[in-house]
Amino acid sequence: MKIGIIGRGSVASALSARFAQRHEVRLGVRKVSDPSEAPIGEVGLWSDVLLLATPWDAEEDVCQSIADHVAGKPVIDATNPVGMRNGALDLVHEGPGSAAESLQARLPAAHVVKCFNQIGAEFMDDAGKLASAPVMFAAGDDAAAKNIALSLATEAGFEAVDGGPLSNARHLESLAMLWIWSAAKGPLGRTFGFALSHSKSKDT
Numbered sequence: 001m002k003i004g005i006i007g008r009g010s011v012a013s014a015l016s017a018r019f020a021q022r023h024e025v026r027l028g029v030r031k032v033s034d035p036s037e038a039p040i041g042e043v044g045l046w047s048d049v050l051l052l053a054t055p056w057d058a059e060e061d062v063c064q065s066i067a068d069h070v071a072g073k074p075v076i077d078a079t080n081p082v083g084m085r086n087g088a089l090d091l092v093h094e095g096p097g098s099a100a101e102s103l104q105a106r107l108p109a110a111h112v113v114k115c116f117n118q119i120g121a122e123f124m125d126d127a128g129k130l131a132s133a134p135v136m137f138a139a140g141d142d143a144a145a146k147n148i149a150l151s152l153a154t155e156a157g158f159e160a161v162d163g164g165p166l167s168n169a170r171h172l173e174s175l176a177m178l179w180i181w182s183a184a185k186g187p188l189g190r191t192f193g194f195a196l197s198h199s200k201s202k203d204t
């Protein structure tokens with residue numbers, strides 16, 4: 001599969017290292033400086049799957065570059081709409097629904113899936129660094145696109161779980177905010193991921 005990742009920061013670097021073990025990966029960037037990189041629009045055209053790993057406030061710019069190349073494609077939204085509100089880090093997306101639904105509205109022909117936003121970038125190249133497999137939910141309306149996100153999360157060592165329709169993305173953005181708060185302000189630091197604990201019995 002040809003996976004285009006927009007960005008070259010912490011998330012893009014970690015996921016590209018992991019995905020490159022099984023797939024062709026190119027990074028879409030503003031200024032190309034490495035053979036693994038290309039202009040954003042070019043990567044949009046080349047890819048079978050796109051993943052957004054840019055700041056949320058860059059989304060309008062990024063969408064302008066990729067809008068003509070995403071019809072029918074999975075667009076995995078790993079971004080979190082985090083900013084300052086009343087002097088504290090918080091989710092700053094405004095309006096109804098989630099940031100992922102706003103992305104879907106900007107890219108109506110794409111199949112947006114919220115995924116890879118619920119844990120720190122340091123575990124995205126190798127979720128096996130954690131004591132048990134962390135969970136990674138994927139929320140989206142197109143089953144095929146969501147299955148691609150889920151299989152990429154499984155390959156990256158996560159317990160990948162169907163998180164329902166794209167309207168559930170707001171819950172995943174809140175889950176990410178809880179991770180960010182716990183890592184930055186709470187007692188956990190950036191050394192944890194959320195994991196599921198399953199019943200020992202099939203009946204309870």
Ligand SMILES: NC(=O)c1ccc[n+]([C@@H]2O[C@H](COP(=O)([O-])OP(=O)(O)OC[C@H]3O[C@@H](n4cnc5c(N)ncnc54)[C@H](OP(=O)(O)O)[C@@H]3O)[C@@H](O)[C@H]2O)c1
Binds near residue numbers: 008030056081120
């Ligand atoms: N860091 C984490 O642990 C983590 C975890 C989960 C989700 N996220 C989310 O993932 C996203 C990326 O986070 P990150 O930590 O990887 O960020 P980062 O390290 O700051 O990297 C951001 C990347 O976005 C690019 N960029 C910025 N503005 C752009 C624009 N207008 N057009 C095109 N590219 C632009 C930057 O490009 P240049 O190199 O050209 O400056 C850079 O490569 C954010 O939305 C964040 O909330 C982060």
